[in-house]
Amino acid sequence: MDTDVLIVGAGPTGLALGIDLARQGVAALVVERADTLFPGSRGKGIQPRTMEVFDDLGVLDAIREAGGGYPVQMIWQDGRRVGEHRMFEPVEVSEDAPYTEPLMVPQWRTQEILFARLTELGGRVAFGREVTGLDQDEDGVTVRFGATARSGAGDSLRARYVVAADGGRSTVRRALGIGMTGETVDPNPLLVADVRIAGLDRDHWHAFPPGGEAEGYLAICPLAGTEDFQMVAQFPEGTSVDLSLDAIRKVVATRSHLAPEDVTEVRWASDFRPRAALADRFRAGRVFLAGDAAHIHSPAGGQGLNTSVQDAYNLGWKLGAVLRDGAPAALLDTYEEERRPVAAEVLGLSTSVHRGETRRGGATRQLGLGYRESTLTRETRPTADGLRAGDRAPDATVAGVRLFDAFRGPHWTLLALDTEAPEPGAPVRVVRGPAHKTYGAGLFLVRPDGYVGWAGDTAAGSAEYLTRFGPGRDHRP
Incomplete structure (x- = not known):
């Protein structure tokens, strides 16, 4: 074996799992198809339960220093401030729940902190390694990689277990033939971008409801700990979203009182159609699915990244118990048993929040999730x-x-x-x-x-x- 556990994907899920295994002394390698960590802000909400996980993994202080609370939403109309809206109702800190309010931390910063912690513990990420296929037998999994600029040829690695944390378009999940069952949450595409912008204060999350020539809403949120704003814009169904600087400037100028030149830089941009989907299985033999490879959420309510990190937290100690302590391999069966129902519940919640049927509140903090029906209980x-x-x-x-x-x-x-x-x-x-x-x-x-x-x-x-x-x-x- 080249390693005990091969983790495919260096997002929050893969990095958190790598940390958990490294602190247990389990040999693990994280591989990432890109040459660098993800550069965007997409998953920016850290819920209270995930803060507790990060406390245990040794990164909470850095996360809190890097982030900040959710600002009050300022609603604009025709260039005038017409109202305010709180994204979350405040909850008093208590002895049993020391973290009650979500933190806003750009995903790229969260990943930097997790990567630094993994490196501190002796873990490693191999960048530029794209998985092209895999085969497994009773003893382990052989994972194949595409050619690299350095080697000029593909190669393979052998691991006792593999964890697919390679996102919603997971190559590993598709290689296993595991389907996903889901629905379109909203047929209207969204643009999300990290921008530098002038003319807006950084104390509010600025919201511009549709009106006039605007074909959808615009929201511009200051990203704590940075000079950037995250911009989210909705478009009519069937629109081909343009991610260029000129196009983003036009959207901002059309939907707000700002001028095109107020958008000075686009640092990252992406488009997507909000959907919810759940993998039919979270395990196939010695391969596990975690994070977006197992469940895809609407961004509403900040549930996706948090559920993903908690997948890693559930699986990490079980892999450690089997590989380090000699626990029965059947313990690993409880990963899917416990996490798939939780993912299904949270998918329903995030979809309901997106559609305006449920307010962000107690459930979105994820402190009430548990495993009463588990065979481990x-x-x-x-x-x-x-x-x-x-x-x-x-x-x-x-x-x-x-x-x-x-x-x-x-x-x-x-x-x-x-x-x-x-x-x-x-x-x-x-x-x-x-x-x-x-x-x-x-x-x-x-x-x-x-x-x-x-x-x-x-x-x-x-x-x-x-x-x-x-x-x-x-x-x-």
Whole structure:
């Protein structure tokens, strides 16, 4: 084998997975068909649950420094300011949810931060490597690459597992013959561009509803931490969208009070038709689909990038458990079992937000997503009001210990709250303390990805659970 895990695609999904595997000491290589990281702002919203993931992966401070909050939307008409609109209703920070408001960070900056963290941990990205096909057998996967300028010929790599994080037009997904089921969310094409623009303040997200000669809305949002604005413009169905500087200047001048020359530079531009689609499977043998390769979202509500990073977070600890700790390979079956229903739920949410049927709010923060129905979940208490196995493990302070600090790192954590608990006999961090208002009393085994895997009033069954799914195994190599 050339590597244990080959990750195809150096977007947020692939980089986050690379970080998770690198910190576990799993040999992994990220390959990217482009020569550089993605240069645009497309996925700019970081939701509170993803902030918790980034906290664990060691990048949250850099992400917060690079970004900022969502500005109030300023609505314009005929060159006049006619109203304001908040994109999100503010939510008070609480002990159990220290991050409540989404951050705005251009996707290119998020990727730079993830790439730097991956490099810091000894991980590597091989740029200019385009996958052309693959074959798999009982022991691994052979991935073929196209010719490169350096070698002048194609080559191949051998890996135990492959993760396709290569986007909505995934080459790997197509090579596997996995279909996607979906729908057009909006038949009207969108232009999204990162521009330098004069004549607008950077304190508001500027919205220009259709009117006069305009054929669709225009929105211009300052990108925190940069001198750029992200511009989004809608066009009538069937329009061939022109991405040139002159065309973008014309759109801005037609739909706002700004002059064409106020757009001084186009740094990146793309067009797309909003759609929602879900892969029929998230796994084929030793190959997994993650991120946009598995689910494609409307940009409304900022759900796509976040769901993708959380795919990586779910899969990362499971690959580590199998490859590093000798867990049964069947553990990897739970990736699709857990993530596909979540992706389907979030796809419905983002589509509803796009169509104006649902406001951005509690659901879009993704703190309520969980795995109560998973075969990895064991709720042994006869009655359990509130927090249950399968739920996200909230933050709290127990006996002077902040739980998010205790959870940080790719390990299991046992919370013993007003309940006797034996030593787990495995590399599990134990936090003991009194009952807590969020958790109540009992025992809670928290997975490496911050979800309660097992919960009980006594320790009965916890050792057997760890033997099957956690690090307390007697079948280690």
